Amino acid sequence: MLEQDLAAQLRQYLTLLRRPITLTASLGTDDGSRRMRELLTEIAGMSDRITLWLDGTATHRPSFTLTRQDGEQHLTFAAIPLGHEFTSLVLALLWTGGHPPKVEPGTIEKIRALPGTYDFKVYMSLSCHNCPDVVQALTLMAVYNPKVRVTVIDGGLFQKEVDELQIMAVPTLYLDGKMIANGRMGVDEIIGLIDRNAGVRDAEKLSAKAPYDVLIVGGGPAGSAAAIYAARKGLRTGIVAERFGGQVLDTLAIENFISVKATDGPKLVAGLEEHVKQYDVDVMNVQRVTALAPAPQPGALAQVTLENGATLQGKAIILATGAHWREMRIPGESEYKTKGVAFCPHCDGPLFKGKKVAVVGGGNSGVEAAIDLAGIVDHVTLFEFMPEMKADAVLQAKLRSLPNVDILTHVQTTEVVGNGKSVQALRYQDRTTGEAHELAVAGIFVQIGLLPNTEWLKGTLELNRMGEIVVDDHDRTSVPGVFAAGDCTSEPYKQIIIAMGEGAKASLSAFDYLIRSGTPQQTA
Structure with missing residues (x-):
């Protein structure tokens, strides 16, 4: 069933399994069940550590459950996870088989510390490039916490169920039978929805961080470029972002990024994240900034306040908050979001x-x-x-x-x-x-089109009539020590490659500001 290249890749990945796993399929007589049986049979034949059973009794047919011998686990795919979800399938197999995930140790600790029992259902589509983040986050939670049950449901495969629930947008997340969220989410965001104390603990840790030489608000192309340039100057650099990658994560085809003939948003963001992590940059993801208090004088510290109450300080601030989808602003639009x-x-x-x-x-x-x-x-x-x-x-x-x-x-x-x-x-x-x-x-x-993410900055610095941050040719804002770059600014052309260039320029301008206002702290 798998194309030759995909089959070869999967066979190679399955050599990383550290413990036996079992796939238990619940099948019917429909074409989806036939295709699922074919896929699972092919996968089971690739590793002697995989056992396939075809006698499952799950409600969803077709579906398959992944379990292991050394611990309780509740993870079910009511889907044939190919297309954008092929990576989710590979990771589910590897993590169930004991291969360690590439996540921060603190993430696993948060999952294991969840206080209750949870029954998640996530509705997705195989063409959705936002869905894999949610599917993989829930998979990780199911693998590392036996009190978390997860069912991944392909809306195209279970159209009647989707119609009955009036689901018209994916990914849509249900917990214990109630819809709790819609859209792209990571582990930290999902944990924040179900564990109220997680935000308090995060706020305490964030507020305890030492001041940064350069603090960047936003983790898209502009923010990433600014962080790399600042870190290469030996500056103590931090990024605080509501969603690392920003709007680019929602961009499917990218064909005008010079030197790269074609790519997509998630791939580009993965590359940005990998590049940023090569440097000593403190990335604080899934954190929403709500206020900026500029430095009272050159050389002093500016401060940003987060939605969870935490505060962060920096000698120079670079705003790279990007933009969001523009709405029609007509009656009925808000009421029927995710309902059509x-x-x-x-x-x-x-x-x-x-x-x-x-x-x-x-x-x-x-x-x-x-x-x-x-x-x-x-x-x-x-x-x-x-x-x-x-x-x-x-x-x-x-x-x-x-x-x-x-x-x-x-x-x-x-x-x-x-x-x-x-x-x-x-x-x-x-x-x-x-x-x-x-x-x-x-x-x-x-x-x-798009609108800049600058509502929280009104009254703090100069915005133009479209809400964009007004910057000069050095990306300086109307407030000394505060710089801005990317789609949130008055720069006329909103392109990924331009945002990266502006991010680099803003960082160089911030470095020049720090030199002129006092010797910056060196980390290298």
């Missing part, structure tokens, strides 16, 4: 198979979304506010060639209509005639 209003066509598109959907936005991201969705759903209608789409000509030509796509230009969306549980229609107005219309759709994919 979506922002990731790759993640959530499969949940609308055979249905009619709308895409709002005629730029490159909107047109690319419409093209991708047209291969999955019954029909796509694209809405563009301006008289003409702004996407590249080659993308527009491709879109117009598709038989199940309509394009509406010079229209304004006015309201999301639903029945209380899910989206039913999108109302809009023809900007030429003023005539109002309503289009019946099951999903609305919003692709109208």
